[in-house]
Amino acid sequence: MTVLGSSVLKQLVEKYRVIHPIDPGAFDGDGYVLTVREDRTLHYLEHRNMVSREIVFTPPDCVAHLTSKSKFGRLGLSFLNSVKVHSGFVGRLALELVNLSNERTPITIRQGDPLIHIEFLRREGEPAPYAGRYMFQFMDDSESQMYVGILSEGFPTLFPREKLEAIRNERLLKED
Secondary structure, X not given: OEEOOHHHHHHHHHHHOOEEOOOHHHEXXXXXXXXXXXXXXXXXXXXXXXXXXXXXXXXXXXXXXXXXXXHHHHHOEEEOOOOEEOXXXXXXXXXXXXXXXXXXXXXXXXXXXXXXXXXXXXXXXXXXXOOOOOOOEOOOHHHXXXXXXXXXXXXXXXXXXXXXXXXXHHHHHHHO
16 A cells, blocks of 8 residues: 555545545645534543544545544644545544543644545555445535535446445435
């Protein structure tokens, strides 16, 4: 596997919106830094799921790897998720965080704070895109419709429009 540099990642953003919306200043040398949708304060030993502000699409020939920013790690914030985003996944990420501060003080994360690094890696072998229940999670109707178009046009054999529409409609019903 090979980590994609920011120049390749920027091309994928332009072609497939692998990260949306994009902040040009959030690219780093080997990835992108994700933020959260809303401000949240975590008290000592509190566990919260926070949602990324950005939608992530991991192309079928890639997987993504997540690591937390050391700024928050030094404060005692721990990132509990598995560190992988499956190939073919589209949606906002649920970031599982817990405050393990030695000082037992609250930790506040603000919308726009750099929180999680995401790196995309090329995978080998036949594509096996994500087909789980979290496809299109935390996306509204227009956002999911946009990605149905991107996936069905860019990867028609892997993502037939009819199948994506069914998944999208099921997801929208669950979130109503």
